[in-house]
Amino acid sequence: AQSVTQPDIHITVSEGASLELRCNYSYGATPYLFWYVQSPGQGLQLLLKYFSGDTLVQGIKGFEAEFKRSQSSFNLRKPSVHWSDAAEYFCAVFSGTGNQFYFGTGTSLTVIP
Amino acid sequence: SQTIHQWPATLVQPVGSPLSLECTVEGTSNPNLYWYRQAAGRGLQLLFYSVGIGQISSEVPQNLSASRPQDRQFILSSKKLLLSDSGFYLCAWTRGTNYGYTFGSGTRLTVV
Numbered sequence: 342a343q344s345v346t347q348p349d350i351h352i353t354v355s356e357g358a359s360l361e362l363r364c365n366y367s368y369g370a371t372p373y374l375f376w377y378v379q380s381p382g383q384g385l386q387l388l389l390k391y392f393s394g395d396t397l398v399q400g401i402k403g404f405e406a407e408f409k410r411s412q413s414s415f416n417l418r419k420p421s422v423h424w425s426d427a428a429e430y431f432c433a434v435f436s437g438t439g440n441q442f443y444f445g446t447g448t449s450l451t452v453i454p
Numbered sequence: 455s456q457t458i459h460q461w462p463a464t465l466v467q468p469v470g471s472p473l474s475l476e477c478t479v480e481g482t483s484n485p486n487l488y489w490y491r492q493a494a495g496r497g498l499q500l501l502f503y504s505v506g507i508g509q510i511s512s513e514v515p516q517n518l519s520a521s522r523p524q525d526r527q528f529i530l531s532s533k534k535l536l537l538s539d540s541g542f543y544l545c546a547w548t549r550g551t552n553y554g555y556t557f558g559s560g561t562r563l564t565v566v
Contacts, residue, residue, distance in 0.1 A: 377557075384560045386557070387554045431498065441488070441503055442500075442555060
C-alpha cells in the first residue's frame with residue numbers, strides 16, 4: 342500500500358539558516374511526488390512536484406526537492422529560511438490506481454528571528 | 455483561470471444538527487473533486503472523492519456523506535453532527551496527476 346512518512350513533526354530553525362524537511366514514501370511504481378505548504382487557517386498551496394526526469398526540482402518561494410529512488414525519499418530544502426516560511430508542510434504521493442493523493446502527517450516549521 | 459470556492463469559512467454547530475458544506479470549481483470541466491478532513495494536530499484524511507456527476511467514492515465510513523449534483527459542485531453533508539466531526543475541512547480538485555491538487559481555503563467546523 343502507498344504511504345508517506347514525514348519523520349519530523351516539528352522543526353525550529355533560525356531565520357537565514359538552511360532548511361531540510363524529510364519525506365519518505367512507499368510506492369510500488371514510479372511515484373508522483375508533491376510538497377504542499379499550509380499557512381495557519383488556510384488551504385494548501387502546491388510548492389513543487391516531481392514526475393520524472395531531473396531528480397532535483399525547483400518550486401516556488403525558493404524551495405527545491407530532490408528525489409532519491411534508492412532511499413525512497415523526496416526531501417524539501419531551502420538555502421535560507423525567511424520568517425514567512427513558518428507554516429505546516431505536507432509531502433504527498435499520488436496513487437494512480439486509487440485516483441487519490443496520500444499525504445504525510447505534516448511537519449510544522451517555526452522560524453525564530 | 456481555474457478557481458475553487460469553499461464556504462462557509464467558519465462554522466459552529468451543536469451536536470445533532472445537520473451539516474452542509476459546499477465547494478465549487480470554476481474555469482474547468484469534469485474535474486476530480488475531493489473532500490479532506492484535517493483534525494487538530496493530525497494530517498489530512500481523505501473522506502470522499504468524485505470523478506464525475508453522481509459518482510462518489512467513500513474512503514472512511516462515518517456519519518458524513520457527499521454528493522455531486524453538478525459537474526463542478528461537491529457537497530459534504532451530515533444528518534446529525536458528532537463532537538468528533540470537528541476539524542478543518544478542505545475541498546480540492548485536480549484535472550490530472552500532472553497538476554496536483556488545488557485546494558480551497560477550508561472550513562473550520564466546531565461541533566459544540
